[in-house]
Amino acid sequence: MTTKLIMSAVVCCSLLMGCSPNGKTEQTAVVTASEAVSTEIQVGKDYHSFSNPDEVKVTNLVLDLTVDFEQKMLSGSVQLDYKRVLPSADKLVLDTRDLTITNVSANGKTIPFVLASQDSFLGAALTIDLPQVGDSIVVQYHTSPQASGVQWLTPAQTAGKQHPFLFTQSQAIHARSFIPLQDSPQVRVTYQATIRTPEALLAVMSAANDPNTPRDGVYEFSMPQPIPSYLIALAVGDLHFKAMGERTGVYSEASILDAAAAEFADTESMLIATEKTFGPYSWDRYDLLILPPSFPFGGMENPRLSFITPTVIAGDKSLVSLIAHELAHSWSGNTVTNATWRDLWLNEGFTTYLTYRIMEMVYGEKRYAMEAVLGRQELQTDIDNLAKNDQVLAIDLRGRDPDDVFSNIPYEKGALFLRELEQKVGRAEFDKFLLAYFKHFNFQSITTDEFVAYLQDTLVKEHSDVLSMGRINEWIHSPGVPENAPVPQSDAFTVVDQARADWLAGAIEAKDIKVKEWVTHQWLYFLNNMPEKLSQKQLAELDDAFDLTQSHNNEIAHSWLLISVNNWYEPAFTRLHEYLVSIGRNKLVKPLYKALSHTAEGKKMAQKAFTEAKDGYHPLTVKANEGFVE
Known part of the structure; x- marks a missing residue:
């Protein structure tokens, strides 16, 4: 996508060629992810950012943005406060994507900048000549209506139908589409913001929000803790x-x-x-x-x-x-953060492990056990469908869009690895380790290598009789799940397995399955473990007995609709269409589009739903699914 940039008396740029205020044109020297990469990964290097935090690091942002729903545009300025890591550094490199840069200044005076050519998914490097004196610059800019990290919804696409809605989504590398900044998780910043909106609407951010703030169209925010760019977020609506x-x-x-x-x-x-x-x-x-x-x-x-x-x-x-x-x-992610997207499992594996622990603490061991079993099955599905290189925790993402490789590997495999550590050393000892880990790396971004070194110096050293670095490295660097890994089990699913087996064998009818006490997790286990092929009679029997096509639980409906597509159960197709056009959550719609794309008739159904829903889908949902309807 090409964006025409506004011309000023002293500044001109385009996405294909940079123009500095003195009229000199330049090409960026930054290596893009689309170029060849070396065979050796440079640990700690962010291959998804053009920025140069090893030379100049941004420490604070001051945003002043106006929300324009008619033009679908955020416009205004960002002040970037920085420190020179190298005293001799004279350039600041920022990440951008489809931004119109109208001016860059320092100390009240315009300074030279260059906007490089656009990479396929990384965007364009913005290189700024820093003044000799001072520690902040101001960038005037506005976003594109097609900004990948911003979704603009019409009143008709909201629940209230009266006012428009805006929300941002920065992870993984989309903050650069609405703020020029060092868009890397290893760069942590504090920020302040002034957001100007239509008076009827409320703005909220990933910052200190006041529920009682007057709705006057001007909202002030402060985030005093340093956070990575992917956690900067804004929403505006009738909230x-x-x-x-x-x-x-x-x-x-x-x-x-x-x-x-x-x-x-x-x-x-x-x-x-x-x-x-x-x-x-x-x-x-x-x-x-x-x-x-x-x-x-x-x-x-x-x-x-x-x-x-x-x-x-x-x-x-x-x-x-x-x-x-x-x-x-x-705790895991926002306070201790992955330094690069290769290290995503440090965020998601730890968080998934903590999720199970929280569910156990609040809802009991039975609930925890059911969710752990379902999570392990989801992990196995991805292992069965992903390339070997994509099954490792410390994944090689060079030259690839990080959006395209999110899977259950960093989540569930990472959590299973931590569960094995817990079981090896005991829960009390592992909790002590986690408490110390969160404190030791508080408000830092770390690599997999840094975590492994810390693990070796603490838990492994203290429990060398049951932990080995060979096993730990197997978990992190080898595909699949190591042999003898923990196997989650749930007694609550025993009755479900028996009921499913009896029904499939014809020993009982669907209406005679005793489901009165079943919870959602048992329903999901019941459906997700059905054989790949069911007869139309079997499908109709299940639907008649349990009204699955009209389930109001979105997860149960998803599982049933996927079964319906894979077995071409037409009575569910009206509901399938309604489902696809009414929600945009990728976890729920992507498998359905993928399944529909396997047949010519299914692809027609997918195309019809996608065409109707596309304008209301988030750009990430469009990108994830458009290949299934082409």
């Missing part, structure tokens, strides 16, 4: 707030506010339980923002204000492990 506890509350549109607050009422209990075991919560408040259904993820762990999909409002708290997951990121 309302309801407290759930002393430190927890929920923002959403009015029509779902009460349902969301009731569904997630245990958030405060989760927070207290996690603090008790893993140390103090470092972010003051923990609030939730319930986004429109187009949000592409289950949740995003933006500090102080997690962004949450409405698809987990099931009415029975059966899907609240997602809230536990985003809360757990307040």
